[in-house]
Amino acid sequence: xxxxxxxxxxxxxxxxxxxxxxxxxxxxxxxxxxxxxxxxxxxxxxxxxxxxxxxxxxxxxxxxxxxxxxxxxxxxxxxxxxxxxxxxxxxxxxxxxxxxxxxxxxxxxxxxxxxxxxxxxxxxxxxxxxxxxxxxxxxxxxxxxxxxxxxxxxxxxxxxxxxxxxxxxxxxxxxxxxx
Numbered sequence: 746x747x748x749x750x751x752x753x754x755x756x757x758x759x760x761x762x763x764x765x766x767x768x769x770x771x772x773x774x775x776x777x778x779x780x781x782x783x784x785x786x787x788x789x790x791x792x793x794x795x796x797x798x799x800x801x802x803x804x805x806x807x808x809x810x811x812x813x814x815x816x817x818x819x820x821x822x823x824x825x826x827x828x829x830x831x832x833x834x835x836x837x838x839x840x841x842x843x844x845x846x847x848x849x850x851x852x853x854x855x856x857x858x859x860x861x862x863x864x865x866x867x868x869x870x871x872x873x874x875x876x877x878x879x880x881x882x883x884x885x886x887x888x889x890x891x892x893x894x895x896x897x898x899x900x901x902x903x904x905x906x907x908x909x910x911x912x913x914x915x916x917x918x919x920x921x922x923x924x
Contacts, residue, residue, distance in 0.1 A: 759824045761808070762876055766884055766906040767816040769899075772891070776814040781895075791890060792817055795883055802839050803882075804828035804874040820911070821879065828874035833866055840869040843882060880906045 768774050773781075775789040789812045796819065800807040804827040808820040828836070837859040846852045859866055872878040888901035 757825055759822065759826060761820065761822040761911040763909045763911055764819050764821065764876070764880055764906050765816060765908075766880065767903045768901060769903050772815065772895070772901055774815055774817060774887075774891070775812055785894075788812075788887070788891060791887055792883075795886060799843075799879060799882055802843050802873065803879050804831075805879060819883070821876070823874060823876050823879070825871075825874040828870050831870065833860055836866055836870045836873065839873055843873075876908065 773785050774792070775785050775787075777784050777786075792812045793810070796807055796810050799805075804824045806822040806824070808822060810817065810819040831839070834856075837856040840859060841852050841855050846855050859869065884902050884906070891901050892898060
């Protein structure tokens with residue numbers, strides 16, 4: 746039975762999750778699109794590069810992922826306590842890596858502005874340990890690139906990603922194929 750994500754994932758506690766994000770309409774994430782008659786296999790590298798990048802920004806560990814023709818799977822462990830241990834400078838630097846300014850000078854100004862505001866710093870720290878923010882940061886750039894390439898506008902992904910908490914080590918190993 747489906748549960749609201751707020752009941753499934755306590756963002757204040759560490760947890761491991763299997764998330765799935767599906768494309769809308771007849772959109773193809775990667776592979777051979779029979780409707781357009783062209784290969785979109787290069788998009789797989791977009792997704793993989795973004796997952797690796799986000800794994801180095803968020804307070805998470807990426808255990809596994811699979812990029813399919815019209816959806817993707819990711820198994821991720823979120824660790825809010827890790828983000829809580831980061832010094833303020835690291836939180837600001839990670840946030841600016843996630844949402845960079847146009848050039849290095851503006852990035853430095855953005856970091857300084859974050860460090861001057863404790864409320865914003867606390868909000869960014871929380872977001873860098875949040876599963877929904879991780880999935881948003883993964884999905885949005887991929888959707889923008891794919892829509893631009895397909896010369897379309899509108900939604901690329903179905904509503905929200907689906908999520909399943911992996912509550913035991915056995916379930917994690919089984920899902921990642923190591924059991």
